[in-house]
Amino acid sequence: MNNFTFQNPTKLVFGKGSIAQLPKEISKKAKVMLTFGGGSVKNNGVYSQVIAALEGYNLVEFWGIEPNPKVETLRKAVELGKAEKVDFILAVGGGSTLDGTKLIAAAIPYAGDAWELVLNPKLIKTAVPFASVMTLPATGSEMNSGAVISNVATKEKFAFHAHFPQFAVLDPEVTYSLPPYQIACGIADTFVHVMEQYLTSPGQSLLMDRWAEGILKTLTEIAPEIDENPQDYDLMSTYMLCATMALNGFIAMGVPQDWATHMIGHELTALHGLTHGESLAIVLPATMTVLSEQKKDKILQYGERIFGITKGSDGLRVAEIIARTEAFFRSLGLHTRLSELNIGEETIAEIERRFDERGVKFGECQNVNGAVARAILECCL
């Protein structure tokens, strides 16, 4: 096991009716900025619950943080926050609203432009305290310090790490009105978050392996049931808990990580606007295929413990396990091939060029460069 440092201060307030607990968590004296996405929270009752809970607070609202939040939008929120001198921000929405809010919180006390903080997080010295009412289980952003921000002008999409949310309000009932496609993408996103921290080499940590497998197994069990009963409280609370636990550091203690699939997926989103979870469903099986020799032992462990695949030669089992993984994503209703989306050589060449230009090397062996990314993307066709 590798040496590690772990700390996660975020408070979870989880369960039915938990939005009503907001006044316990936010000082009555705070000037609170509420940040929102496109408006779905006005249709599903979340907005009115939040406003009712925060009656008597001094509130200012910022609307319009889009999926894959754009720095161009967030700059407007930063201006508003500076002008209104807000001292708390509550993100009400999904991972994109919260990711955007993490940048807003850091950029309000910063004199320069927000994008500078994405490119160089060391410039972040402080942040306005912030928290979330999470409406879409997927990114895990509610209990980590990371965020992914897009830049329309440069067609770039980068992750950065800064501050943790003070708390996250997680009421599984707010997920009842989610469209099936968003749930499918959220399950895929959660699944791949775990895989990025798990599918490296075996024997790094027996316990972290078991916990990662615990999330993967649970997702494969609940996914078909959620498809049939999207308003089942126990199912949706399990899904919500899985999403949070998949990316809060709990399964990453002392183990190597990969993240190549995410880095390639981010490029697909930056170039074509693919929904994040679907981009991962396309890339992961190909990453497993191209790196199957390097990851073989862990793929075999994963296949046995998650899908019960134990028969046949190593090579046949690896192929079957990758096929089962792709089939799982397809069972969610997601595309798993670039050709289904009319994405081809032009995009592959551009991503290869970007990886080469930046000199990046992703993955637990730091060997996913432009050429390997090309091989993975060709395998997604």
Place this chain on the structure above:
Amino acid sequence: MNNFTFQNPTKLVFGKGSIAQLPKEISKKAKVMLTFGGGSVKNNGVYSQVIAALEGYNLVEFWGIEPNPKVETLRKAVELGKAEKVDFILAVGGGSTLDGTKLIAAAIPYAGDAWELVLNPKLIKTAVPFASVMTLPATGSEMNSGAVISNVATKEKFAFHAHFPQFAVLDPEVTYSLPPYQIACGIADTFVHVMEQYLTSPGQSLLMDRWAEGILKTLTEIAPEIDENPQDYDLMSTYMLCATMALNGFIAMGVPQDWATHMIGHELTALHGLTHGESLAIVLPATMTVLSEQKKDKILQYGERIFGITKGSDGLRVAEIIARTEAFFRSLGLHTRLSELNIGEETIAEIERRFDERGVKFGECQNVNGAVARAILECCL
């Protein structure tokens, strides 16, 4: 799943050589009280590592916190801390040293007697900040707010909850010199911590079940290997991580808990000085037997997932699963029967009397009263 609130602010600094990182975690300006147990840290090199790391700090030492720390001892440390005006406490030792330190930290700023805080933790308004260098993986105290304190005068042993440690330094190498009996008790303690949060009724949380089972399975895998290779770094780091993760709230989200085995075990320790882990190894199989009807479904799930027991009638499987659990404790070299320790009716009657007198009802169904405790203890004979 039940509603829940979760927050755990403790920072883990884990791995080889991590004691050297102490100066990163403690202000150079702090007046630091070091608290110790009986002196084993002077023989295994931990004391000299700590002193070397804290060169230049203003230090005061308190020695002699015993296993099952006694309020009579801790009062002396409180006096010392008040007299020296310490503003940070570092516990260097096992769970008992740290548990005692939690009370010391709370009692230094308190005007009354320390035992009042154990009996009524609501009196705890503040505490001196504290942390630990953990030398014995077992209690999980390094990452939770709980502590168990004994009172010699009254022959009582009670748990209370107050503040979390600021950080925990966990270097698996410091466990290499532990006596096999202490390791055995630590593994049993860790195992039963998980069982208290797990062995209630199934379907409460699919994910928490998987994570609890992940710790249990890992413990059953590493225990025989540790017995043969107590200086294997990967084994001891896995054991250390299991101990911390078993009682930091990570597997308790949204699920009911039991703790009847602990409450009965505490009485055995209070009356006879049994080592905590061994008291649990004696009581748990009996708790499972007496409450087997109430816990049947979860026992069957546990038996299948941890021991692979799937054949036979429910009744036969339950009996086999309980026998396997007791056999696991015996494989650690622990006693599992009161009669082996010449404990009998007199003690059973006293524990029944105490439970009745206090009017307590433990367990997830709040049905473990004096009479049920008697039945469990008779089953331990």
